[in-house]
Structure formats: C-alpha cells, structure tokens
Amino acid sequence: MKHLPGEPQQLPGNRASLAGHQARHFLFGVERGVATLTLNRPERKNPLTFESYAELRDLFRALAYADDVHAIVVNGAGENFCSGGDVHDIIGPLTRLDMPGLLSFTRMTGDLVKAMRACPQPIVAAIDGICAGAGSMLALASDIRLGTERSKTAFLFTRVGLAGCDMGACALLPRVIGQGRAAELLYTGRAMSGVEAERWGFLNSLHAPDALPAAARATAQGLADGPTFAHGMTKKMLQQEWNMGVDEAIEAEAQAQAICMATNDFHRAYHAFVAKQKPEFEGD
Numbered sequence: 001m002k003h004l005p006g007e008p009q010q011l012p013g014n015r016a017s018l019a020g021h022q023a024r025h026f027l028f029g030v031e032r033g034v035a036t037l038t039l040n041r042p043e044r045k046n047p048l049t050f051e052s053y054a055e056l057r058d059l060f061r062a063l064a065y066a067d068d069v070h071a072i073v074v075n076g077a078g079e080n081f082c083s084g085g086d087v088h089d090i091i092g093p094l095t096r097l098d099m100p101g102l103l104s105f106t107r108m109t110g111d112l113v114k115a116m117r118a119c120p121q122p123i124v125a126a127i128d129g130i131c132a133g134a135g136s137m138l139a140l141a142s143d144i145r146l147g148t149e150r151s152k153t154a155f156l157f158t159r160v161g162l163a164g165c166d167m168g169a170c171a172l173l174p175r176v177i178g179q180g181r182a183a184e185l186l187y188t189g190r191a192m193s194g195v196e197a198e199r200w201g202f203l204n205s206l207h208a209p210d211a212l213p214a215a216a217r218a219t220a221q222g223l224a225d226g227p228t229f230a231h232g233m234t235k236k237m238l239q240q241e242w243n244m245g246v247d248e249a250i251e252a253e254a255q256a257q258a259i260c261m262a263t264n265d266f267h268r269a270y271h272a273f274v275a276k277q278k279p280e281f282e283g284d
Contacts, residue, residue, distance in 0.1 A: 018066040023059065025052035027077070033070040033224035034217065035063070035121075042078030045130050047086035050093075053109055053134075060115035070224035070231075070283065072119075073216050074142060075126035076135075079209065081151070084133025091160070106166075109134060113168050116141040117239050120232030122223045126216035127151045128209050132191075137167040140176065140202075143235065146216050147203040149194040156189040164189070175242070177202050227265040228283035 019030045027038040037059070039046035048056075063069055076082050085091055094102065116123060116138075125142035131153040139145055139153065147153075155173065157166045164170065164186030173182040177200045185192060197203040207215045223231060233256050241249040260266060265281045272279035 015067050016062070016065050017068045018062065019068050021059075021062075023055065025049065025055050028059070030069055032221065033068065033228075034073060034220045035066075035069045035071070036073045036075070036217070039074075039076045039082050042076070042080070044086070045080040045083035046076040046078070046135070047083045047089070048134050049086050049089040050105070053112060057108065057112040057115050060112065060119050063119040063121060064115075066121075069121055070228040071220040072121050072123045073126060073220045074123060074138060075213065075216065076128070078129075080129030081125070081127045081131040082135025082138055083130050084135050084156070109137075109167050113137060113141045113172075120235055121228075122220070122231055122235060124216050124220045124223075126212050127153065127194075127203065128212055132156050134167065137169060137172075140169070140172050141167075143238075144219060145203050146205055146207060146212060146219065147194045147197060148209045148212055149206055150209065151194040151197065151203075152191040153197055153202065154189060154191040155185050156191075158187060159189040225281070227260075227263075227269070227281045229263055229265060230260050233260055 018035065021028055021030075023037075027036075027040045029036050037056075039048075039052075041047060063072065094105065097105070122144065123142040125139045125145045127139050127145055127147040128151055129148075131139050131147075131151055133154070133156055136153050136155050155164060155166075155169055157164050157169075169186060170182075173186065176182075177185075181200055184190075192200070192202065194203065194206055198206050205215070237249075237253060237256055241252065244252060264284045265279075268281060269279040
C-alpha cells in the first residue's frame with residue numbers, strides 16, 4: 001500500500017535511512033542516493049586504525065539495509081587513497097598481542113571485505129596517490145575502480161614479513177588481474193603504477209587527479225539513477241557464482257532474472273521504451 005503524499009513512509013523493520021549518519025573516524029554523506037565515504041587523515045596518507053576498521057565494517061553492514069543509498073563512492077582526502085594500517089596505531093600494537101588477539105584482528109579486517117562484498121550497492125573506488133596494504137584491499141573489494149596515472153597500488157604485506165594472503169587477497173586479486181600477475185604482486189609487494197593497473201584490468205579507467213572525484217561521482221550517480229534492485233541482484237550473482245558450476249550458475253541466473261522481471265522497474269522500462277522515453281527507475 002502506497003503512503004499518502006506528505007505522510008512519512010513506514011519502512012519495514014529491517015530497513016533504515018543513513019542520510020543523517022554521523023561517522024566518527026572518516027567522512028560520510030549521502031546525496032541523491034549516492035553515499036560518499038572519505039578516509040580523512042591526509043597528513044598521514046589516510047591510514048586505518050583499529051577503530052576505523054571496525055567502524056567501516058559496521059557501516060558497510062548497515063548499508064545492506066539502507067533504502068536511501070543506491071551507490072557508494074570510497075575515496076581518500078588529499079592526494080592519496082589509503083596507506084594501509086597505521087604503523088603506530090596498528091602495526092606496533094600488533095607486535096604485542098597474543099595469538100587470540102591477533103586472530104581477532106585479522107578476522108575483523110576480513111569481515112570488512114565480506115561486508116563490502118555483501119552490501120547490495122555497487123561500490124566505486126576513486127584511487128589517487130598511495131593505495132597500499134589494507135588500502136589496496138579496500139580498492140580490490142570495491143566493484144569499480146577509477147584511478148590516476150600517479151596512483152601506486154601495492155599489496156605490500158610481504159614487505160613487513162607477512163604473507164600476501166591478507167583480507168582475501170589471494171582469492172580476489174587473481175580473479176581481477178590473473179593468477180600470474182597477482183602472484184608477482186603478492187610475492188614482491190611492489191607498487192603497481194596507475195598505467196599498469198589500468199592495462200592489467202585492476203583500474204577501469206584513468207583520470208586526471210583533479211577530474212577523478214567528479215568521474216567517480218558521475219559513475220556512482222549513473223548507477224544510483226538506474227534499476228537499483230537489478231544492480232543489487234547483479235552484484236549478488238557476481239559474488240555468488242564464483243562457487244558454482246556453469247549449469248548451476250545458469251539456473252541461478254534464470255531465477256534471479258525471473259525475480260527482476262516481476263519488478264515495477266522492468267515494467268517501467270517497457271512502457272518507457274514503447275513511449276520512446278527514458279525510463280525513470282525507482283528501485284522496486
């Protein structure tokens with residue numbers, strides 16, 4: 001039953017609005033269906049802390065229930081994306097933790113990637129400057145990545161004596177750029193330039209640094225203005241079909257597409273096409 005004009009819409013108990021959400025450890029805002037999340041410690045190239053990791057994880061979990069967010073932009077303040085875990089706030093304390101404490105931390109960081117992959121909204125990462133360690137995983141967990149020629153992406157875990165298999169890197173990176181290229185980056189920890197990243201398929205496109213924010217916003221806005229229920233289904237199937245055989249994937253897509261054919265957006269698109277108009281999608 002549709003709500004009356006001027007009457008507040010009654011959302012089901014598992015739905016929520018994030019337009020007024022106040023983030024503590026980064027910047028967050030919602031405009032025209034696009035949420036923008038900005039890591040905001042530019043003086044140190046936007047590193048992550050224990051607290052920001054946890055808040056990011058919780059926010060992406062909450063986004064799964066946000067009716068007013070249809071696409072997400074993730075970027076960094078200043079001229080860098082994210083330099084990874086803060087050396088003083090994370091790396092130092094980790095050297096003093098026992099095994100249960102270490103495992104609690106590594107599971108938390110992995111949960112952030114899981115939350116990004118599970119939220120239905122497409123995530124657009126705008127990558128300029130340094131994108132390293134956990135920052136490279138934030139980028140990798142995004143759905144679309146835009147960058148600049150001067151960007152430097154490094155999965156530098158081996159540079160600090162750790163394995164390259166952090167936060168899902170060994171599962172996700174080969175699927176994006178191929179096994180051999182992923183192996184090289186994860187073994188060596190070397191930085192991948194923006195040009196190389198675009199050529200290898202890690203970045204979808206390159207932009208001038210001053211044009212990158214607008215390009216990311218335009219990409220996200222185009223998605224937010226589209227059939228958002230169908231986008232959520234597309235993202236779900238992109239993740240889910242990794243663990244399926246081809247026959248199972250074809251059947252899963254048949255079911256997913258049949259669900260989308262029952263939406264109002266599908267009918268809106270048809271009637272707009274017949275009327276030679278551009279469809280106005282509403283996400284239902």
